[in-house]
Amino acid sequence: MSKQQSTKLAGMVCAALLAVVFEGAPAAQEASLPPAPIARLLAEVAPMGRTPTPAGQSSSIQAADAGPKLTVAEAEQMAIRNNPNISVARLLALAQAQVTREVQSAELPTVQGDLTAAGAHANSRITAGALDNPAIYDRAAGGLTVRQLITDFGRTHNLVLSAKSNARAQLESERATELDIMLTVDQVFYQVMTAQAVLRVAEETVAQRQATGDQVSALTKSKIKSDLDLSFANVQISQADLMLVDARSSEEAAMAALNDVLGSETDQQYTLVDETNGNPVPTPENPDALVQAAYAARPDLASLNDRFTAARQYSLAQRELWMPTVSAIAKAGVTPVRADQIESSWYGVADANVSIPIFNGFLNNAEEKEAKLRAQADQEQVRRLKDRIARDVRTAALNAQAAFQRIGVTEEMLTQANLALDLAQARYKIGLSSIVELTQAQLAQTEAEISNASARFAYQTALAEVRYQIGQ
Numbered sequence: 001m002s003k004q005q006s007t008k009l010a011g012m013v014c015a016a017l018l019a020v021v022f023e024g025a026p027a028a029q030e031a032s033l034p035p036a037p038i039a040r041l042l043a044e045v046a047p048m049g050r051t052p053t054p055a056g057q058s059s060s061i062q063a064a065d066a067g068p069k070l071t072v073a074e075a076e077q078m079a080i081r082n083n084p085n086i087s088v089a090r091l092l093a094l095a096q097a098q099v100t101r102e103v104q105s106a107e108l109p110t111v112q113g114d115l116t117a118a119g120a121h122a123n124s125r126i127t128a129g130a131l132d133n134p135a136i137y138d139r140a141a142g143g144l145t146v147r148q149l150i151t152d153f154g155r156t157h158n159l160v161l162s163a164k165s166n167a168r169a170q171l172e173s174e175r176a177t178e179l180d181i182m183l184t185v186d187q188v189f190y191q192v193m194t195a196q197a198v199l200r201v202a203e204e205t206v207a208q209r210q211a212t213g214d215q216v217s218a219l220t221k222s223k224i225k226s227d228l229d230l231s232f233a234n235v236q237i238s239q240a241d242l243m244l245v246d247a248r249s250s251e252e253a254a255m256a257a258l259n260d261v262l263g264s265e266t267d268q269q270y271t272l273v274d275e276t277n278g279n280p281v282p283t284p285e286n287p288d289a290l291v292q293a294a295y296a297a298r299p300d301l302a303s304l305n306d307r308f309t310a311a312r313q314y315s316l317a318q319r320e321l322w323m324p325t326v327s328a329i330a331k332a333g334v335t336p337v338r339a340d341q342i343e344s345s346w347y348g349v350a351d352a353n354v355s356i357p358i359f360n361g362f363l364n365n366a367e368e369k370e371a372k373l374r375a376q377a378d379q380e381q382v383r384r385l386k387d388r389i390a391r392d393v394r395t396a397a398l399n400a401q402a403a404f405q406r407i408g409v410t411e412e413m414l415t416q417a418n419l420a421l422d423l424a425q426a427r428y429k430i431g432l433s434s435i436v437e438l439t440q441a442q443l444a445q446t447e448a449e450i451s452n453a454s455a456r457f458a459y460q461t462a463l464a465e466v467r468y469q470i471g472q
Contacts, residue, residue, distance in 0.1 A: 067269035082263025089177040096170040143333015155320035165310035172303035186464035190457040195251040197453035202247040297471030308378035315371035321364040400462035410452040417448035
């Protein structure tokens, strides 16, 4: 007999065995044979056990249904609106924009108004102190002073460009903060979905093992099964109850973490919606293309590039410290009340000044060298970040591919675990196996369900990590 024929024959035998156990003997034999004692007792005990709760209809899921529905995209938008980290990043970006205006003010004229009134001792002079004019007269006057930088040969211009680059870097940092929050939302969102799936499995496991325990208890009372079987069944019930307690605690903690990242101080319960409907999107196959996309889109890389540009422009500004500064000043006003020595009722003056640096203890040289070295350090940080991005993108892509493969493996494992549990239950009902074989099959089936549920949401988390690494 060939291997294929043997496998087919074994399958037919198993099918016949299950048909006898679960569907009973054919009608012709039922009329002539009395029901088997075990089958009769199982039929009597079955109403006493709790039927496993169908997936999606457990008590915890029904409680969650009372809350508003929430998709992962809606959760991301809610976090961006409410999370305080976003507000901090936005305020810092606005503050950096004001720094640009502060630096740019040096290129614009400054206007100052003056109101002066003085009473002086007749024919006296100020003879101590550094004053422009030692002669003092009785007067009351008002005037304006206007100052304007004419040129400093590019230093202020480079300072303005540096400030603008820093402002762009802060805006990119704000966008990087948004991506950080979105990744955290995705991770916590799928963590909650995983916890809810595990809780659902735990509730079904409790119901299933309680029903088995009730059946074994009835068989023990009828002296068909031993007290050892009942002890094993009770241990399995206790383990299932413990798993339910842990699963419920994990689900509540995950929901609290979701509320935290959404910027909510209340314990709001949500009905999370899985938009994939169990059909995960395959992962991209070309990591090199993802690396190039990350170089173009990652906001933290763009921010670091802007900061390097700002440092380079600042070093150029520091180089111009040795250049002259040309400025102008104009003053004008009226003196309606004045002493006799002041003949004119108004005054006006304008001058230009050229300031030429000669020597200041090598301060300018040191500041120029410091700025150049800091710019070079920023350039190396850009290169280091690009290397890390390439590594992280490839790692995230490989992790996503492995997570996608785990889905198929866990589905096959769950199928085999369900088949093994059906066969173990059938063998136990007809007395061909012990309670140990049944409990091992139940444990394997529970672990397979948890692994399958976790694998799907782990893959969604891995995809979120890929999107984050490429700056989407």
